[in-house]
Amino acid sequence: MNSGPSLLSLLAACLYAGIVATCLLAWRAARPANVPPWHRRAWIALALLFVALALLRFFALEEGFRDLIREAMRQDGSYSNRRRMQEIAAAIAISAIAIAAGIFAFRQRRGPWLRGRRNRAVSAASVAGAALMALLGLRLISLHAIDALLYGPLKLNWFADIGASLLVAGAALYYTWRVRSAR
Structure with a gap:
């Protein structure tokens, strides 16, 4: 078992804690505002x-789970x-991700989620959150071919993790600004 989190894991946990703050800021901005209830639910879920991602990183639970x-x-x-x-688990995970993405894209096309800037911000943040959960699942499966992509020379794991996290933070800050400027 690992003895504790690495410096990068601690930095990631700090980044995640900052994103928790931006999500709570967006949730708070949506509370008194005249916005659909799904906005508040999405921000609190994010x-x-x-919080869960920060705890996973801080306590090195992801690595510990793989070791177990x-x-x-x-x-x-x-x-x-x-x-x-691992191949079977990866095939199931990738298929589930593809099906979920297809259903989401179909529902987005037909629903009110893409009408309005606030709706788009919440939707973008939600997609980024789903991408982070998918990335976590792929890291836990730890198939050699997937690991080579995630941790190889391009460091796709870092780009996906940091990029999706910053997208959530940016969407939360933009959403907060849009809601407050509408008052």
């Missing part, structure tokens, strides 16, 4: 997601077959 899975697989003798299980 704040909770980033590996140890359990070693004890029951299935560790030598882990690649096959």
Whole structure:
């Protein structure tokens, strides 16, 4: 097991804590305003997601979870077959991500979510939050081919994680500004 979080994990936890603050700011701005209730629910859900991500990073739970899975697989003798299980889990995860993205895109096209700047900000932040959950799932599966993409020379893990996180923060700040300027 790991002894604790790395410096990068601590920095990520601090980034996530800042994003929790921006989500709560947006939630607070939406409370007294005349906005759809789903806005408030989305901002509080995103704040909770980033609290969970910060705790995962701060306490090195993601790495610990992977270590527990590996140890359990070693004890029951299935560790030598882990690649096959990871391939199946990755195929299921990627299929679920693709289906969820397709359903979301279809619903966005037909719904009121893309009408209005505030709706777009909440939708963009929600998509970024979903992308972070998908990224977390792929990191937990830890299939060699996926790891090579995420942690390889391009560091796609960092770009996706930081990019989606900053998108949520930016959308929250923009949303707060739009709601407050409408009063």
